[in-house]
Amino acid sequence: MITASSRPVERGAPRVISTGPVAWGRKNLFNSWFNSILTVVLLLILGSVAYSFTTWAFTQADWSVIVANFGNFMTGLYPPDSYWRVWSVLGMVMALAGLTWGALARNQKSLFGRNLLIGLGGVALFFVLLPMTRPYMPHILGALLLLVGGAALGQALGRKFTGAIKWISAGWFVSYFIALYLLGGGPFFGRGTMSPSLFYSIIVMLGGSLVAGWQLASRISIPVIPAWISKTILFLVGFIAVYQVLWRLPYALNLDFGLKSVSTNNWGGLLLTLLLAISGIVLCFPAGVLLALGRRSKLPIVRALSVAYIELIRGVPLISILFMGQVLIPLFLPEGVRPDRVVRAIIGLTIFSAAYLAENVRAGLQAVPQGQSEAAQSLGLNKFLTTALIVLPQALKTAIPAIVGQFISLFQDTTLLGIVGLVELLGISQNLLASPTYLGDYKEGYLFIAAIYWIFCYAMSYGSQKIELALNTDLR
Amino acid sequence: MANTPSKPSFSLRSLLRDERFWQIAFQVILVIAVAALFSYLFGNLSRNMSRSGINFGFGFFKNPASFAVGEDLLNYRAQDSYIKVVQTGIVNSLRLVAAGVITATIVGVAAGVASFSNNWLLFKLSRAYVGLVRNVPLLLQLFFWYFAVYLAFPRKENQILFPSPNNPWLIASNNKLNLVGPGLSDEVWVGLMLLAVSMLLFGLMWRAVSAFREGRFAAGIAGWIARIADLALIAVVLVVNYFLLLTDSPDDRLYFKGGLIALFTNPEGLWIVALVALAAAALVVWRIRLKSMLEDGQDGKALLGVLIGIAIAAVAIILLAFNWTTPTVDAARGAVGGLEMSMSYAAALTGLTFYTGAFIAEIVRAGIQSVPRGQWEAARSVGLSNDKAMRLVIFPQSLRVLIPPLNSEFANLAKNSSLAFAVGYPDLYSVANTTFNQTGRPIEVFLVMMATYLSINLLISLNMNQLNKAVQFKER
Numbered sequence: 001m002i003t004a005s006s007r008p009v010e011r012g013a014p015r016v017i018s019t020g021p022v023a024w025g026r027k028n029l030f031n032s033w034f035n036s037i038l039t040v041v042l043l044l045i046l047g048s049v050a051y052s053f054t055t056w057a058f059t060q061a062d063w064s065v066i067v068a069n070f071g072n073f074m075t076g077l078y079p080p081d082s083y084w085r086v087w088s089v090l091g092m093v094m095a096l097a098g099l100t101w102g103a104l105a106r107n108q109k110s111l112f113g114r115n116l117l118i119g120l121g122g123v124a125l126f127f128v129l130l131p132m133t134r135p136y137m138p139h140i141l142g143a144l145l146l147l148v149g150g151a152a153l154g155q156a157l158g159r160k161f162t163g164a165i166k167w168i169s170a171g172w173f174v175s176y177f178i179a180l181y182l183l184g185g186g187p188f189f190g191r192g193t194m195s196p197s198l199f200y201s202i203i204v205m206l207g208g209s210l211v212a213g214w215q216l217a218s219r220i221s222i223p224v225i226p227a228w229i230s231k232t233i234l235f236l237v238g239f240i241a242v243y244q245v246l247w248r249l250p251y252a253l254n255l256d257f258g259l260k261s262v263s264t265n266n267w268g269g270l271l272l273t274l275l276l277a278i279s280g281i282v283l284c285f286p287a288g289v290l291l292a293l294g295r296r297s298k299l300p301i302v303r304a305l306s307v308a309y310i311e312l313i314r315g316v317p318l319i320s321i322l323f324m325g326q327v328l329i330p331l332f333l334p335e336g337v338r339p340d341r342v343v344r345a346i347i348g349l350t351i352f353s354a355a356y357l358a359e360n361v362r363a364g365l366q367a368v369p370q371g372q373s374e375a376a377q378s379l380g381l382n383k384f385l386t387t388a389l390i391v392l393p394q395a396l397k398t399a400i401p402a403i404v405g406q407f408i409s410l411f412q413d414t415t416l417l418g419i420v421g422l423v424e425l426l427g428i429s430q431n432l433l434a435s436p437t438y439l440g441d442y443k444e445g446y447l448f449i450a451a452i453y454w455i456f457c458y459a460m461s462y463g464s465q466k467i468e469l470a471l472n473t474d475l476r
Numbered sequence: 477m478a479n480t481p482s483k484p485s486f487s488l489r490s491l492l493r494d495e496r497f498w499q500i501a502f503q504v505i506l507v508i509a510v511a512a513l514f515s516y517l518f519g520n521l522s523r524n525m526s527r528s529g530i531n532f533g534f535g536f537f538k539n540p541a542s543f544a545v546g547e548d549l550l551n552y553r554a555q556d557s558y559i560k561v562v563q564t565g566i567v568n569s570l571r572l573v574a575a576g577v578i579t580a581t582i583v584g585v586a587a588g589v590a591s592f593s594n595n596w597l598l599f600k601l602s603r604a605y606v607g608l609v610r611n612v613p614l615l616l617q618l619f620f621w622y623f624a625v626y627l628a629f630p631r632k633e634n635q636i637l638f639p640s641p642n643n644p645w646l647i648a649s650n651n652k653l654n655l656v657g658p659g660l661s662d663e664v665w666v667g668l669m670l671l672a673v674s675m676l677l678f679g680l681m682w683r684a685v686s687a688f689r690e691g692r693f694a695a696g697i698a699g700w701i702a703r704i705a706d707l708a709l710i711a712v713v714l715v716v717n718y719f720l721l722l723t724d725s726p727d728d729r730l731y732f733k734g735g736l737i738a739l740f741t742n743p744e745g746l747w748i749v750a751l752v753a754l755a756a757a758a759l760v761v762w763r764i765r766l767k768s769m770l771e772d773g774q775d776g777k778a779l780l781g782v783l784i785g786i787a788i789a790a791v792a793i794i795l796l797a798f799n800w801t802t803p804t805v806d807a808a809r810g811a812v813g814g815l816e817m818s819m820s821y822a823a824a825l826t827g828l829t830f831y832t833g834a835f836i837a838e839i840v841r842a843g844i845q846s847v848p849r850g851q852w853e854a855a856r857s858v859g860l861s862n863d864k865a866m867r868l869v870i871f872p873q874s875l876r877v878l879i880p881p882l883n884s885e886f887a888n889l890a891k892n893s894s895l896a897f898a899v900g901y902p903d904l905y906s907v908a909n910t911t912f913n914q915t916g917r918p919i920e921v922f923l924v925m926m927a928t929y930l931s932i933n934l935l936i937s938l939n940m941n942q943l944n945k946a947v948q949f950k951e952r
Contacts, residue, residue: 315929
């Protein structure tokens with residue numbers, strides 16, 4: 001539209017629009033003397049940069065720092081004899097991703113189109129050809145196979161059972177704790193130390209007892225006493241009974257096994273980066289939504305507290321929150337209570353990101369017309385249901401690009417933990433590049449991890465565009 | 477609820493159904509919960525602090541700091557107090573932020589406008605720049621610039637001289653970078669003060685001229701409140717940095733080297749106080765006179781002359797008081813003169829510039845896109861070329877949408893400047909960190925740091941709000 005030039009109306013046959021590379025170049029690169037000079041200058045600069053980069057990459061650059069330390073880049077100082085645990089976490093995530101994808105795409109005729117197969121093949125080929133991933137080829141190809149198999153299975157399940165998605169979501173929730181246990185290890189039931197693993201205590205004990213109590217309360221009804229009292233009693237009975245059984249059963253059976261424990265000091269590399277980012281994202285999202293709702297609330301105290309929190313946090317740099325989080329959190333807790341430093345890092349990231357996310361969600365909330373909540377209330381929905389079912393879904397839909405943008409910056413912000421002492425991807429690279437063996441290999445190392453960060457961030461923003469398109473109900 | 481007035485008797489059931497009751501109860505519960513949380517946290521804090529024998533207080537800031545700072549503009553010596561070192565850090569931070577705001581705006585606007593170029597290559601380059609830089613963490617980019625680019629420069633024996641060895645504009649070695657520009661000597665502070673005064677005068681004149689143009693005073697009381705708040709905030713920044721950090725040594729000279737006390741104990745300082753008081757009085761007189769002139773129906777031609785005069789004076793100040801020089805080769809030190817930048821400063825500035833520039837480019841792009849297509853077409857139809865249409869019609873209109881997000885981007889830049897410490901630049905965060913490590917006083921140091929960053933951000937946002945008001949639609 002900018003390039004359309006005005007010309008007098010011509011009579012006769014319509015002009016033939018010339019096509020082909022020459023015409024294209026004339027239109028887009030050489031349409032005025034200024035643009036022609038610009039194009040030539042830019043081409044010269046680009047050519048020289050590309051030439052010097054290629055010669056550097058293939059002749060001078062020493063990529064051994066990456067090939068030799070690929071495991072360290074991925075997992076930090078994680079003991080190599082326990083790498084199978086990391087691989088099983090990857091396999092679990094891949095299988096779940098496949099299941100989700102299949103279940104979401106259950107109405108498509110065939111899951112694997114031509115482009116997709118080519119893409120998958122390309123990814124597999126890439127990992128096979130790359131020198132540093134070649135030793136792990138069977139694992140990587142296995143993970144890809146799990147993805148594909150999971151997708152096929154997910155589609156079949158999704159067609160057969162309507163509630164498949166719900167169970168897969170629950171699977172994602174459980175998988176987080178399984179992953180934590182697999183990575184951290186330690187006694188599974190905690191016979192000696194009296195501390196069962198996170199997975200066992202949260203998912204099995206609490207989850208099992210909650211489900212048992214809920215089922216008991218919803219299936220049995222006692223006629224005489226009022227319903228809510230009997231339900232509560234039944235729930236408590238079921239909860240306590242099952243909790244006690246699950247708590248004592250391992251002792252009774254004399255079960256005692258577990259994985260070798262790996263201290264969080266040894267977690268690192270891309271693994272730690274992803275763990276931090278995912279935990280931060282999962283935790284800051286509900287906090288941010290609550291803060292945004294609080295800031296829009298009509299209750300003065302709720303609003304004042306939310307505004308104070310958001311503005312205070314948004315006014316200080318993240319690095320100070322993270323660093324002081326490492327120092328101050330133990331000071332604010334009772335003597336002797338000292339959370340793990342990965343936990344402290346996640347707390348710092350969450351505190352920071354929640355404030356920014358709240359502003360993004362608030363923008364989305366403001367975009368929902370007042371009439372929507374009025375209409376909902378006139379249908380008889382109460383405040384809570386109006387917010388949860390009508391306003392929030394629409395607000396989140398408009399806010400998706402901003403929210404994903406915030407997630408991307410949270411992912412990038414995990415690098416700051418590298419200077420606080422955690423050996424996540426950037427931290428481990430700094431350590432490796434500072435070693436005398438790889439002196440001066442900064443360019444190679446930084447280019448490699450920049451590519452990793454770029455791929456993840458780009459994938460996130462690409463995904464957000466896709467979701468935005470899929471949810472776009474604006475029929476224009 | 478509707479028939480409660482007819483039944484004045486109190487009943488629990490109706491109370492429980494009253495929405496207002498629940499609103500108040502919820503807020504009371506929230507306040508109690510927050511207060512309980514805070515009392516728990518601060519109780520722990522005071523117990524922890526008393527256990528380690530620390531009393532809360534800022535007194536330790538007067539102790540000698542006894543650590544060296546890489547670069548400073550305040551003649552800091554290692555035996556000076558922590559007050560002085562924190563001031564040094566603040567000045568260093570401000571120096572980075574101020575330069576970064578200017579360069580990032582230039583880069584960002586250029587890249588944003590380039591994405592509307594009808595040169596395909598330039599357009600693609602601009603998009604590639606944004607897509608590449610936004611998806612790689614800032615800290616990694618800073619490391620890249622510092623370790624892989626600036627420290628890879630040749631040693632000072634064969635330093636780079638650009639454009640010619642005899643008359644260089646730029647001298648670069650792996651130690652420092654000398655550029656044609658303002659040498660940062662002591663007189664810079666005088667220059668900065670003069671510049672600030674001339675800016676203030678310029679703003680006043682501008683208002684007077686626009687008042688003449690419109691035939692009335694445009695802004696009511698709101699503008700004045702904003703301006704007073706602005707001035708008050710400058711005072712807040714000073715107080716924040718000096719209230720806790722007052723120097724009481726009368727030897728300290730003025731120009732930021734002393735502090736507030738020096739203003740009143742020093743003959744030069746008294747001059748400035750008198751000048752400010754006179755300016756305030758003149759302001760009132762000026763306003764009264766302006767009003768009467770307006771009522772007499774005079775035109776503002778003379779004022780316009782004054783405006784231009786002040787602008788010329790400001791340019792003269794920039795040119796003369798900032799000691800502009802070209803760098804020269806020096807046998808012992810490599811290079812002297814000009815704008816001397818350490819490698820840390822150069823790396824931090826480059827990294828911040830390109831990172832923030834990419835975000836600003838996206839903002840500019842969105843702003844230009846928000847200008848209706850009809851404006852382009854109208855500009856083209858009155859015969860403006862593509863460049864002129866952009867410069868005269870589209871870009872000025874896009875400013876309206878552009879300022880608020882630009883504001884938050886500048887605030888981000890100010891906060892991100894704290895990452896400069898990772899490449900060894902002694903900014904506020906860096907000196908605060910060292911102070912904390914030496915004294916073991918995390919709370920006090922954190923408070924000072926937080927207050928300073930908060931006031932810098934507030935200052936940025938107040939000024940941007942003023943700018944925003946200036947470019948909004950004038951609705952008559």
